[in-house]
Amino acid sequence: MKAIITKSAAVLLVALAITTTSGAVAEADPRPVSDEEYFGLILLARDQDGVEVPVRNGDLTLGHAKACWKHNFCSLRAMALTIQGRQNKQPPEGPRVVYVAHAVGGGFDLRLRVVVDTSTFTRRGTPPDGRPVGVITAYCEGIERCPDELNRA
Template identity: 35%
Template sequence: MKMTSAMAAAAVGAVLVAGPVPDASAQRYWNKKVRCEQSDPEGRVIPTRYGNGDLGWNHFSGKHNIRKCRVVDATLAGKVDKQGGGRLEYYGVARNGARFVNVVVIVQYARRTTDGEYDAGKGKEIGVVTAYCRGVNKCPDWINQ
């Protein structure tokens, strides 16, 4: 009798799985440590977590050039401008003399992101997902002065 690969695997106690082996954790890695925290007028305490390249401080500080907590905190100090479930959008304006730029801060005020990839843990919120200047790829450098 010719030994097949399945028979060989069984002989050494291995288990064969059809298709890719799923990751033990369905959630992606991200740094949950809080970089900044701000309360909005409705009493929500909103963290800005370090995150990773996809969400949080590590995402927007590089990609969108917002490198000061005060830019995010000042925007969150205003009212919610748009709400859909746990997704909150806050709009603000950053000024420097005659220069100004509109700032948008997007918050996931829920334990998990809507796609289920990130979980802040029991009793905690994801917090700030991203922040950016509307209408430009990167915020101007003066916003961080």
């Protein structure tokens, strides 16, 4: 399935990809994460259908922490743009929805994927805010770790 994004989203993704600021490599946080931090909402994006997609702090198993640590996809802006783009939403597979976008610039051409759980249950229980679990992970297709340039926006 071919992902299509609007011209304005493409321009934003290109700008995101070539913007330069300091970048850092994410490291695993060895401390246990409290439920309050785990379920902590750090971004609430809306997709093309107006559906709220929470991005939670999470830990090494879920959310922003997992995407950043495991896949070096730390940019909340890139996550939001991937979720918000037109025709980026693939058909759901049960409670899982995948959003796909294309980012080019800075010497790379990337397909970004954001995997979302629309259910309200995790192995740590139900989110206290009543919203769905939200982002499980995000990654650059075909490579284990996204380039640092993705996070420089």
